[in-house]
Amino acid sequence: MVPQKVISSYHYYDPVHAYFLVYGIKNNNFSEKIKINPNYEEFDKLNQRVINQKDLEVTAVSAVNLWRIADNYYLLRSGSTQRSDVGPIIVSKKKYQRDEIKDLRIAIPGKSFSGYFYYKLFFNAKEEVVVRLDKIINSVVNGEVDAGLLIPGPTTTALYQKYGLVKIADINDEWKNKAGDLPLPLGSYVVSKR
Structure with missing residues (x-):
């Protein structure tokens, strides 16, 4: 026996991503040969880390960075x-109009992810403050920022209404207006060429 x-493997704190990777490996009969250490x-x-160090074997990465790591x-x-x-x-706590976003102070969870890239295609807030993903809702609720950029996921976009926040812009709607049904x-997920 071999x-x-x-x-x-490296994952975001999102069980959906990890599930699909493991599902893909198990359904390709790799599970007898490979053990995943998540x-x-x-x-x-x-x-x-993926962009700068390029030292991971299997990892999640934002799609907007694929061109940076293709080699x-x-x-x-x-x-x-x-x-x-x-x-x-x-x-945000207040129902701002779409064109008012340019005057706001917005919490973002970083600048290396796809959601930030798409946000910048359509909006440009007055000030961006980097806040850890799981702290963005609290930053908005506590008035530290005017608005927050949330990425899709059960711990963010599904919870904001429970905290009395309202959606003032939907990046997917903006995308559909420009890109249609794409x-x-x-x-x-990527695997090292080594």
């Missing part, structure tokens, strides 16, 4: 997030 190769990281830090990584078939139904949103590329 011993299993242990591969370290590691979890805040997504902006993980993107920066060192192959794109995997499983684990990608391409959405037609949901995308990043901008939330899905919004958000994240992918």
Whole structure:
């Protein structure tokens, strides 16, 4: 019997991504040969590590960064997030109009992820403050910022209304107005060419 190769995989704190990667491996009969050792990281830090250090074997990465790492990584078939139904949103305590976003102070969870790229295509707030993803809602609720950029996920876009926040912009709607029915590329998994 051939011993299993242990591969370290890196994921955002999002169980959906990890599930699709493991599902993809198990359904390709790799599970007898490969053991996945999962590691979890805040997504902006993980993107920066993939872009700058290029030292991970298997990792999630924001789709907007694929061109930066193409010399060192192959794109995997499983684990990608391409959405037609949901995308990043901008939330606040007050119902601002779309054209007022340029005058706001907005919390963002970093600048190396796809949601930030799409936000910048359509909006440009007066000031951006980098806040850890899981702290953005509280930053808006506590009045530290006027608005917050939330990425799709059960811990963000599904919870903002429970905190009395309102959606003032939907990046997916902006994308559909420009790109039609093309899905919004958000994240992918890659494997090192080593």
